[in-house]
Amino acid sequence: MLASKIVNDPFNFHSALAKFNVNRLAVAAPSLLWEEKLQDEMKYRIIEGRFLEQLRALVIPLTRGSLGTVDHFVSWFESLAEWGPGQHHALFDWLAEHATLEEMRWFLTQEAAGEAGFEDLVAYTQVKLPQQAKLECARNYWDEMGRGKPKAMHGPLLESMVHGLELNPSIDSTVWESLALGNVMVGLATSRRYTYHSLGALGVIELTAPLRAAKVSRGMERLGMPRKMRAYFDLHAALDILHSREWIQEVIRPLVTDNPECAQFIAEGALMRLKCGQQCFDRYSQEFGINIAQSKPIERRREKRNTLEIVNC
Ligand SMILES: [Fe+2]
Numbered sequence: 001m002l003a004s005k006i007v008n009d010p011f012n013f014h015s016a017l018a019k020f021n022v023n024r025l026a027v028a029a030p031s032l033l034w035e036e037k038l039q040d041e042m043k044y045r046i047i048e049g050r051f052l053e054q055l056r057a058l059v060i061p062l063t064r065g066s067l068g069t070v071d072h073f074v075s076w077f078e079s080l081a082e083w084g085p086g087q088h089h090a091l092f093d094w095l096a097e098h099a100t101l102e103e104m105r106w107f108l109t110q111e112a113a114g115e116a117g118f119e120d121l122v123a124y125t126q127v128k129l130p131q132q133a134k135l136e137c138a139r140n141y142w143d144e145m146g147r148g149k150p151k152a153m154h155g156p157l158l159e160s161m162v163h164g165l166e167l168n169p170s171i172d173s174t175v176w177e178s179l180a181l182g183n184v185m186v187g188l189a190t191s192r193r194y195t196y197h198s199l200g201a202l203g204v205i206e207l208t209a210p211l212r213a214a215k216v217s218r219g220m221e222r223l224g225m226p227r228k229m230r231a232y233f234d235l236h237a238a239l240d241i242l243h244s245r246e247w248i249q250e251v252i253r254p255l256v257t258d259n260p261e262c263a264q265f266i267a268e269g270a271l272m273r274l275k276c277g278q279q280c281f282d283r284y285s286q287e288f289g290i291n292i293a294q295s296k297p298i299e300r301r302r303e304k305r306n307t308l309e310i311v312n313c
């Protein structure tokens with residue numbers, strides 16, 4: 001088992017897992033050490049699984065309202081944009097209206113370091129899905145790929161912002177809450193037992209990203225950052241409204257219609273993502289000294305627990 005100093009400290013845990021994920025997803029070649037590496041991988045996958053199960057247990061109480069017909073489930077899923085953890089967080093109005101250039105640069109650096117790469121998450125998740133859901137994943141992936149135009153690919157758009165603004169994202173200089181966000185998405189997408197969770201988590205990103213992206217872009221514009229540097233956020237502020245609608249219509253609705261039991265897992269995955277997002281926004285706010293008590297009135301009323309225990313894996 002891994003050393004207790006890794007598993008008992010949130011930063012040590014999530015930075016170790018994030019580094020493991022970099023290697024896990026990297027293009028590689030045969031190695032004489034492949035057996036040792038596989039045994040090492042197993043240790044990480046077990047602590048990752050324990051972390052994901054803890055997070056899952058934490059959000060299950062929030063899924064109660066999702067039970068019902070397919071129409072009810074779809075409405076419940078859409079309503080997450082209003083009451084889900086982290087929605088209408090004060091952080092984003094503050095970024096839009098008040099953050100200094102230095103604070104905005106710190107925020108963008110943290111976000112870039114925690115980014116898991118939506119296109120690869122979709123690619124991992126779509127394996128063996130039924131035709132209708134698989135086709136929507138393919139259309140979404142093609143948009144991520146800039147529909148064949150390298151300059152329009154979403155990943156490189158983010159990278160060009162990082163280079164253009166001379167940001168230096170790195171795992172070691174990133175708060176654990178941001179690393180946790182990426183770790184959850186990679187864990188769900190690369191573990192077949194969490195296929196439905198991953199679909200829920202990806203769908204809720206599409207659902208909730210536009211509002212946040214628009215506010216980040218507004219803040220960047222206020223601070224004089226050029227349009228080219230804001231393109232990643234401007235794109236998602238608009239395109240993800242369409243992506244969300246199509247993900248719900250072509251992925252979530254048909255899967256729940258064919259297999260009502262998967263609704264629970266889709267709901268859990270969406271809430272796992274939102275819960276980690278909330279934790280991340282709270283941490284950023286703490287770093288900036290923002291009073292978050294004024295935000296999320298609906299969510300605060302519905303959801304009392306706000307601390308995610310991730311240690312003792
Ligand atoms: Fe994207």
Ligand SMILES: [Fe+2]
Pocket residue numbers: 206239240243
């Ligand atoms: Fe999208």
